[in-house]
Amino acid sequence: MSLKVLEEIKPVKRISMGPDYEILVVRERRNELVKRLEIDTYIAHVGKGTPRRADIRKAIAQNYGKSEELIVVRKIESEFGIGLSKAEIHIYDDIERLKLFEPKHILKRHEEEKKEGGGE
Secondary structure (H helix, E strand, O other): OOHHHHHHOOOOEEEEOOOOOEEEEEEEEEEOOOOEEEEEEEEEOOOOOOOOHHHHHHHHHHHHOOOHHHEEEEEEEEOOOOOEEEEEEEEEOOHHHHHHHOOHHHHHHHHHHHHOOOOO
16 A cells, blocks of 8 residues: 555554554544443554554553553454555453453454463
């Protein structure tokens, strides 16, 4: 994806993940019923691979002042050769709500990353 497309994205917030990765938050929505913040992002990684869920969670946790345990990367969509991925992220107020609302297969992905050394 050319840099021109990156310039067209109007983020509400920019989060650096190091020299080669940047999270562009394009929408933040508070869901009071579920007690979570829902975030839609683009992740710029031109010339690099798609970032790991654990790295995304760590950057979001540092920026939003929440524990990594309360953050769920629901979806990452990448296209070959573009260097830009779209991600959907949920930040919960408490772990009980997270376990109640998130599908088990999503939670399993985060557990597998922890076992591989990608998480805390």
